Amino acid sequence: MLADLIKDLSRIHTRDIRMSTFPHDNSQVIVKGELIDTRYIRIFDITGKVLEPGTIHHIRLFCRITPDPLRIVEVFADMPVIPMEECRTTLDRVPLLTGLEIKPGFTRKVSEIMGGTRGCTHLATLTKAMAQEIVHGWLTEKRRNPAPLPDNLENIKEKGFLMDSCRMWKKDGPKIQALKQAVLARKKNNPDK
Structure with a gap:
């Protein structure tokens, strides 16, 4: 080695x-x-x-x-x-x-x-x-202070330099999947938003 x-x-x-x-x-x-x-x-x-x-x-x-x-x-x-x-x-x-x-x-x-x-x-x-x-x-x-979860993935300003920047951030990778789940959970818990 x-x-x-x-x-x-x-x-x-x-x-x-x-x-x-x-x-x-x-x-x-x-x-x-x-x-x-x-x-x-x-x-x-x-x-x-x-x-x-x-x-x-x-x-x-x-x-x-x-x-x-x-x-x-x-x-x-x-x-x-x-x-x-x-x-x-x-x-x-x-x-x-x-x-x-x-x-x-x-x-x-x-x-x-x-x-x-x-x-x-x-x-x-x-x-x-x-x-x-x-x-x-x-x-x-x-991110020093909490920010509201976006309504959808299209509203994430940082996605231009995060999306596909590495395997974790690829379009079907774990970071995007976790974010999608968080957005869906938010919508489920707050259907008016």
Whole structure:
């Protein structure tokens, strides 16, 4: 088993991506993402230069998110640690994320804005990874208080990014079935609604 093969080995590199969501005004949230690459061994770069162990990348992205539609309305990024000073020039692509909706196609749009030679692959990776935290963080904030059960499945605003997002949320999956049962039970117990 692979887990057994590495149990006595020392790491040579790690990538940590951490994300957090914070409440803001008017049903908005602020989502912070952080990518940290750490090298644990001494290496030789492509030019033969010796590079010592340590943090290679530390990149942070902050997005203010508004609902209806779920989208980025303000964005800021910085790069506290980078391998080359020129890396910071790629931050010019970050403002182009403003207005981007969190919906199917988000990662493709991020690639168009900051992927490849247009930007930084690490910042693009962080931005793409943040899509799920944006959705989960916003839903968590939204569900801080109980909400009424919808009259039917068509009235669920979140279904656009929940339906078919995974096996549990597929159209005939357990989450949708449970929701259907809850709606039917509500109608049975409250026939006037």
